[in-house]
Amino acid sequence: DIQMTQSPSSLSASVGDRVTITCRASQGIRSDLGWFQQKPGKAPKRLIYAASSLQGGVPSRFSGSGSGTEFTLTISSLQPEDFATYYCLQHYTFPYTFGQGTKLEI
Amino acid sequence: QVQLVQSGAEVKRPGASVKVSCKASGYTFSDYYLYWVRQAPGQGLEWMGAINPSGLITTTAQKFQGRVSMTRDTSTSTVYMELSSLRSEDTAVYYCTRLDSWGQGTLVTVSS
Numbered sequence: 001d002i003q004m005t006q007s008p009s010s011l012s013a014s015v016g017d018r019v020t021i022t023c024r025a026s027q028g029i030r031s032d033l034g035w036f037q038q039k040p041g042k043a044p045k046r047l048i049y050a051a052s053s054l055q056g057g058v059p060s061r062f063s064g065s066g067s068g069t070e071f072t073l074t075i076s077s078l079q080p081e082d083f084a085t086y087y088c089l090q091h092y093t094f095p096y097t098f099g100q101g102t103k104l105e106i
Numbered sequence: 107q108v109q110l111v112q113s114g115a116e117v118k119r120p121g122a123s124v125k126v127s128c129k130a131s132g133y134t135f136s137d138y139y140l141y142w143v144r145q146a147p148g149q150g151l152e153w154m155g156a157i158n159p160s161g162l163i164t165t166t167a168q169k170f171q172g173r174v175s176m177t178r179d180t181s182t183s184t185v186y187m188e189l190s191s192l193r194s195e196d197t198a199v200y201y202c203t204r205l206d207s208w209g210q211g212t213l214v215t216v217s218s
Binding site: 034 | 166
């Protein structure tokens with residue numbers, strides 16, 4: 001199975017900050033990676049697909065980059081509604097695997 | 107718009123089985139894989155398996171092999187996930203997802 005190592009596991013930040021979350025795959029996954037946001041008690045929501053494509057309706061302050069084994073999610077200027085938990089997911093091969101999650105806190 | 111609507115919460119005894127349904131609408135059902143993901147209380151997301159558009163091919167994470175069955179009914183645009191031999195560690199919210207759309211989740215509680 002492909003292991004997805006996500007860092008950091010938690011992150012304290014302030015409104016207006018620029019933050020970056022990283023996922024590293026244990027083997028190359030091309031650009032077959034998505035980023036998801038989850039708020040407490042809610043289903044996850046996909047923000048980024050194919051490593052760098054913005055899901056429709058997602059604010060442009062979210063961006064993704066990377067390919068192969070190293071990927072990043074960047075939020076350019078944190079807004080109050082961005083405080084949530086973020087996950088990466090590789091869908092290059094079965095079984096798909098999630099990163100451990102990054103809890104973004106004030 | 108795409109909607110995935112799941113069945114309601116369940117409480118089960120250890121050793122029992124649970125079957126969760128997920129009804130799709132707003133798109134051509136037979137065009138997409140659907141996936142099952144679960145989340146134990148306070149934990150991260152865990153990918154369980156996938157069912158292909160025809161329903162003839164399923165793929166399951168090794169952890170669940172032998173205990174999970176995924177099926178789909180194209181006549182009602184519904185997929186099902188049945189988990190057997192339940193134990194307390196299976197207490198979780200179970201989601202069906204197309205990745206770009208998610209069901210609302212189904213809480214399954216396993217308790218004696």
